[in-house]
Amino acid sequence: MSDWDECLGAELHQLHRRGLLRSLRPVSDAAYPALTREGKRLINFSSNNYLGLAGHPRIIEAEEASAKRGAGSAASRLIIGHDEETGRLEREIAEWKGTESALLFSNGYMANLGVLSALLTPGDAVFSDQLNHASIIDGIRLSGAKKYIYRHNDPDHLEMLLKQADREGVKRKLIVTDTVFSMDGDLAPLKELAELKRRYGAALMVDEAHGGGVYGPEGEGVTHMLEVHDRVDLQMGTFSKAFGVYGAYVAGNRKWIRYLLNTSRSLIYTTGLPPAVIGGIRAALSLVREGSQLRQQLFQKSSRFREKLREAGFSIPSHSSPILPLVIGGAPETLRLSEALAEQGIHALAIRPPTVPPGTARIRFSFMANHDPADLDRCADTVIRLGESMGLVEQVG
Ligand SMILES: Cc1ncc(COP(=O)(O)O)c(C=O)c1O
Known part of the structure; x- marks a missing residue:
């Protein structure tokens, strides 16, 4: 056995022992409210397909129609160019978000990685919520900027760090936050963050991955629901969650987007999204914009479920959200509960x-x-x- 085999085996064994081992399992019908795993029907509580659009016939038909223009896009957009539908989609995104311009990325992970590593230099300061998504963390790491991690949703702590950065004489400041925290379902205090951005001369970037499609009059996100979109410099979001498709965008003013187009390595050095995906996103965007009823149904269903658990003595977070965390604590007991739920026909994964x-x-x-x-x-x-x-009822919360 090589040193590599031995080390990797030992690491995997450790992960297993600590209840942290992950594995891939085949399922069918993941786009629908009930999926099938190993022949068993399970109610699906593990998707980000909040509006159920991943299985929507109008989107699937649009994908099929667009696929006739080619299975792939053949090169980076900066090399080969893009077809009309891609340009049209970017204009539609900008119009929907109320910005001058928008730029597509392959997915949300690559958007955050590319945007943050392009904007920030080692002389800059970035202020990031403690619970921001891994793609934000990785983008910051790649940039080499000085990072200030503020306590989750704590504007007072953020202000303290902004003052500290000013004392340290940093050049430029960027605040970045998820608008909906993916593993907790709570919302960022965007009004307070926008005010701090103004007072301290910083820029503000938001990640609407879980807010897009779900919040705002036309599903624009939390930024629009709270009417702070005019004070946000960059709105990033993905089409892989409530939109039910794939791909991501960044929207902002023309200069910022032009800069990103010229500097984001995860955009420049990768192949453009395939025509089928572009067609699917356009159909999903129009369904999201007219989707008030879907949003209403989503919140009604989520509230009823929460209410039932709350009445039974579970400690349930008070915010209204399509994401409900039942915090258990240790990884092994959370895994056990997830397995017991699966035995009872419920697909709700342990997040560790x-x-x-x-x-x-x-x-x-x-x-x-x-x-x-x-x-x-x-x-x-x-x-x-x-x-x-x-015996979890008193412990969870
Ligand atoms: C907050 C947040 N940002 C970005 C991403 C990445 O998006 P995508 O799945 O499109 O790569 C996710 C999803 O995992 C997310 O939860």
Whole structure:
């Protein structure tokens, strides 16, 4: 056995021992409220397909029609150019977000990586919420900028760090936050952040990955719901979650977007999105914009489920969100609960470190606008029963 084999084997064994080993499992119908795994029907609480659009016939038809223009886009857009539909989509995104311009990226991870590493230099300061997504963390790391991590959703701590950076004489400051925190479902205090940005002469970038499609009059995101979009410099979002497709965007003023087009390595050095994806996103964008009813159904279903658990004695976060975390604590017991839920027909995965901080392993339930209400009621009863039998009711919260 080589040194590599030995080390990797030992690492994997450690992960297994600590309840942190991950594996891939085949499922079918992942785009729908009930999926099938190993022949068993499971109610799907593990997708980010909040509006149920991943299975929408209008999007699938649009993808099929666009695929006739080619299976792939053949090169980086900066080399080969882009077709008309791609340009049209970027104009539609800018119009929807109320910005001068917008730029597509392959996915949200690459958008955050590319944008942050292009904007920030080692002389700059970046202020990042403690619970920001891994793609933001990685983009910051890649940039080499001086990082100031503020306590989760704590504008007072952020202000303290902004003052500290001023004392340290940093050149430029950028505040960056998720608008909806993916593993907790809570919202960033964008009004306070926008005010701090103004007072301290910083820039503000938001990640609407989980806010897009779900919040705002036309699903623009939390930024629009709270009417702070005019004070945000860059709005980033993905089409892989509530939009049900794939791909991502950054929207902002013309100069910023032009700069990113010229400097974002994850855009420049990668192939453009395939025509089918572009067509699918355009169809999804129009469904999202006219999707108030879907948003209403999503929030009604999520609230009913939360209410049932709260009445049974679970400590449930008060915010209204399509993401519900049941924080258990240790990884092994969270895994056990997830497996017990699966036995009872519920697909709700254990989210463990490093995705969440140590000691906060949780079951993350995410809701869909087209979940069947009877399925949801039955699942809530099952969660309550299992939570009680495992002695979790007082502990979770
Ligand atoms: C907040 C946040 N930003 C970015 C991403 C990455 O988006 P994508 O899945 O499109 O790469 C995710 C999803 O995992 C996310 O939760």
